[in-house]
Amino acid sequence: MFGEARPRGVPPVGPGGDSRPSRLPGRAAGNTMKPFQQLDFLGLDAELSEDERMVRDTVRSWSSERYLPIVMDHFEAGTFPTEVLPELGEMGLFGANLPEEYGCAGLNNVAYGLICQELERADSGLRSAASVQGSLVMWPIFEYGSEEQRREFLPRLATGELIGCFGLTEPDFGSNPGGMRTTARRDGDDWILDGRKMWITNGTIAQIAIMWARSEEGFLGFVVPCDAPGFSAPEQKHKFSLRASVTSELVLEDVRVPDSARLPKAKGLRAPLSCLTQARYGIAWGGVGAALACFDEALQYTKERVVFDKPLAGFQLPQKKLADMATDITLGQLMALRLGRLKDAGTLTPAQVSMGKRNNVHLGLEVARTVRDMLGANGISLEYQVGRHLCNLESVITYEGTHDIHTLALGHELTGIPAYR
Amino acid sequence: MKIVVCVKRVPTTDVQAKIAADGAALDTSGFQYMLSFYDELAVEQAILTKEQLGGEVVVVTVGPGDATKELRECLAKGADSAVLIKDDAWMDRDARSTAKVLADKVRELGADLVFTGRVATDRDNAAVGAMLGTLLDWATVTDVSELELTESGGTAKRESESGVETLTFSLPAVVTCDKGLNEPRYAGLKGIMAAKKKPVEEVDAPAAENHVQVQSLALPAERQEGRIVGEGAAAVPALIEALQNEAQVL
Ligand SMILES: Cc1cc2nc3c(=O)[nH]c(=O)nc-3n(C[C@H](O)[C@H](O)[C@H](O)COP(=O)(O)OP(=O)(O)OC[C@H]3O[C@@H](n4cnc5c(N)ncnc54)[C@H](O)[C@@H]3O)c2cc1C
Numbered sequence: 001m002f003g004e005a006r007p008r009g010v011p012p013v014g015p016g017g018d019s020r021p022s023r024l025p026g027r028a029a030g031n032t033m034k035p036f037q038q039l040d041f042l043g044l045d046a047e048l049s050e051d052e053r054m055v056r057d058t059v060r061s062w063s064s065e066r067y068l069p070i071v072m073d074h075f076e077a078g079t080f081p082t083e084v085l086p087e088l089g090e091m092g093l094f095g096a097n098l099p100e101e102y103g104c105a106g107l108n109n110v111a112y113g114l115i116c117q118e119l120e121r122a123d124s125g126l127r128s129a130a131s132v133q134g135s136l137v138m139w140p141i142f143e144y145g146s147e148e149q150r151r152e153f154l155p156r157l158a159t160g161e162l163i164g165c166f167g168l169t170e171p172d173f174g175s176n177p178g179g180m181r182t183t184a185r186r187d188g189d190d191w192i193l194d195g196r197k198m199w200i201t202n203g204t205i206a207q208i209a210i211m212w213a214r215s216e217e218g219f220l221g222f223v224v225p226c227d228a229p230g231f232s233a234p235e236q237k238h239k240f241s242l243r244a245s246v247t248s249e250l251v252l253e254d255v256r257v258p259d260s261a262r263l264p265k266a267k268g269l270r271a272p273l274s275c276l277t278q279a280r281y282g283i284a285w286g287g288v289g290a291a292l293a294c295f296d297e298a299l300q301y302t303k304e305r306v307v308f309d310k311p312l313a314g315f316q317l318p319q320k321k322l323a324d325m326a327t328d329i330t331l332g333q334l335m336a337l338r339l340g341r342l343k344d345a346g347t348l349t350p351a352q353v354s355m356g357k358r359n360n361v362h363l364g365l366e367v368a369r370t371v372r373d374m375l376g377a378n379g380i381s382l383e384y385q386v387g388r389h390l391c392n393l394e395s396v397i398t399y400e401g402t403h404d405i406h407t408l409a410l411g412h413e414l415t416g417i418p419a420y421r
Numbered sequence: 422m423k424i425v426v427c428v429k430r431v432p433t434t435d436v437q438a439k440i441a442a443d444g445a446a447l448d449t450s451g452f453q454y455m456l457s458f459y460d461e462l463a464v465e466q467a468i469l470t471k472e473q474l475g476g477e478v479v480v481v482t483v484g485p486g487d488a489t490k491e492l493r494e495c496l497a498k499g500a501d502s503a504v505l506i507k508d509d510a511w512m513d514r515d516a517r518s519t520a521k522v523l524a525d526k527v528r529e530l531g532a533d534l535v536f537t538g539r540v541a542t543d544r545d546n547a548a549v550g551a552m553l554g555t556l557l558d559w560a561t562v563t564d565v566s567e568l569e570l571t572e573s574g575g576t577a578k579r580e581s582e583s584g585v586e587t588l589t590f591s592l593p594a595v596v597t598c599d600k601g602l603n604e605p606r607y608a609g610l611k612g613i614m615a616a617k618k619k620p621v622e623e624v625d626a627p628a629a630e631n632h633v634q635v636q637s638l639a640l641p642a643e644r645q646e647g648r649i650v651g652e653g654a655a656a657v658p659a660l661i662e663a664l665q666n667e668a669q670v671l
Pocket of ligand 1: 132166167168169171172173174175176198199200201202241242247395398399400401402403404405419420421
């Protein structure tokens with residue numbers, strides 16, 4: 001510590017806090033870990049512009065000061081602190097890579113990725129909420145919506161005044177959404193939607209749902225108000241993963257919407273799949289964020305925990321684990337950054353995104369499993385972060401295309417031979 | 422109203438201090454920097470004042486070339502422009518010499534009001550703000566934790582260990598900001614984007630005429646490991662014996 005380490009009377013920050021004195025109330029979790037120190041073994045900070053670093057540091061401070069102090073209790077209770085959504089909106093985190101004329105921040109994709117990294121460093125549930133809002137709700141309205149739809153929804157989604165959800169997965173169709181049973185049929189100038197969606201993030205707290213349905217005209221997307229008659233969104237309970245995130249069923253019974261609710265440019269399954277590519281790009285960064293949080297926790301813990309008269313970090317087995325994790329995380333950081341630069345150049349392909357999502361979520365999960373073990377019994381306590389990340393990443397490895405589906409996507413890309421069926 | 426905020430970049434609070442080979446400076450390798458916490462309060466107060474009374478906020482720092490990062494943060498939060506007075510030897514510049522450079526800049530800018538932090542969290546001198554007020558010959562109020570301002574002056578509260586002092590002062594003035602004055606806002610992402618387009622003037626600092634020189638630096642002695650002498654009332658005799666004979670404080 002240096003000089004006046006902390007201003008008088010400012011309490012120490014909780015686990016994963018950062019170097020900045022905490023300025024806001026909130027209960028720090030029980031253990032008194034040091035502020036978060038991000039591994040940057042290859043000096044990748046130098047590859048980021050000043051504003052990219054500023055975006056990252058701002059979100060990092062917010063996560064440390066506002067989210068980490070409350071997430072443990074929410075995870076345990078199985079609740080999502082919806083009161084943070086307007087705060088995220090006020091900072092401009094939702095759809096931050098969309099243009100300013102729609103009330104968005106107009107950031108580049110590397111800055112957007114860094115936001116996902118920092119949110120997921122706090123909790124995958126938080127990043128999920130932001131990914132759904134930005135990539136799966138705002139992006140399709142921007143990409144496939146009419147100008148009226150853009151102007152009507154995007155500014156209010158950007159501030160968090162409106163929260164959205166994305167309904168693609170059904171009880172019987174996850175990896176193969178092309179089999180979906182939800183239907184849209186024309187009735188005069190209106191459409192009637194019928195069907196059930198499952199595992200929908202933000203479903204119960206959303207005011208609008210991007211709904212995908214089959215019709216005589218092929219697969220279509222709609223912006224459905226969640227208070228429409230016949231629409232209900234019961235929450236799915238008893239999850240052991242993403243507990244601080246709302247997951248819901250969407251039930252649509254004869255829900256009537258006007259044709260102006262249809263996303264006019266969304267034709268075929270390519271539309272919802274392209275939304276997923278956006279979200280997966282952010283998840284490739286998010287996986288790094290979760291891994292960084294766990295790695296930092298392991299490094300601090302093993303340096304302090306004394307066993308057999310010596311810090312744990314002084315033994316060869318923990319050192320090998322730390323060396324392996326640091327190397328894998330560094331590779332993940334390089335991949336995320338390269339994907340971002342490609343996306344900003346406009347040349348990023350879905351297969352490249354598949355590689356990023358597949359590798360970096362797996363990275364996060366492997367690091368979390370290793371660190372869980374390295375912390376001994378403390379590793380199963382929610383007072384430490386790793387258990388939460390470990391449980392969360394079991395969802396992240398499944399949603400947005402399972403690990404194995406991305407394996408098949410890469411296999412397809414490399415060989416030209418599809419092996420999905 | 423033209424408001425100038427004088428800020429300093431300081432090493433982050435988690436860095437491990439190491440003394441350089443010459444024994445009189447810090448080994449800064451591996452340091453990360455941030456805006457001094459109390460300067461964040463000063464920036465916030467300046468923006469709040471602008472929101473209340475209108476005007477313009479200029480942020481000024483004496484620092485190395487890459488201190489633009491901290492200045493951009495202030496611009497992202499709502500300051501209008503920034504001045505970087507470049508000095509590679511900023512860490513060695515003494516308080517008086519720093520205050521002199523700042524005073525010249527404040528005069529040149531034609532400010533009505535200057536905010537600074539109570540103290541910079543690196544050197545812990547709490548000197549520059551007061552010296553700046555003296556050099557300018559302005560009303561100077563230090564360690565302010567509550568403030569009300571009008572176009573012509575203000576009322577400030579400062580807390581000390583002996584009580585709370587309430588002062589009135591006229592403008593122009595220098596106000597140094599203490600904890601409790603406000604809650605610094607987060608820079609919004611739109612603010613960060615807007616900051617890219619705001620002007621940052623870079624000028625070279627005149628050579629420092631330091632009247633104070635650091636002769637040597639020493640780290641605080643390592644605290645010895647604690648020892649549990651026992652539990653409950655039964656431990657009291659052992660504790661008294663240790664306090665008397667080992668610690669020799671009784
Ligand atoms: C917490 C959470 C939040 C979610 N949020 C959303 C949301 O907001 N919106 C939304 O639409 N969906 C959401 N999902 C759903 C998610 O996208 C699906 O669960 C995912 O696509 C997998 O579908 P499934 O569960 O039906 O698994 P299945 O498709 O049944 O897969 C089961 C297993 O079989 C493997 N498999 C499948 N097909 C093949 C094949 N051809 N060859 C080899 N192996 C195969 C898979 O890899 C997996 O291991 C969410 C899921 C979770 C857990």
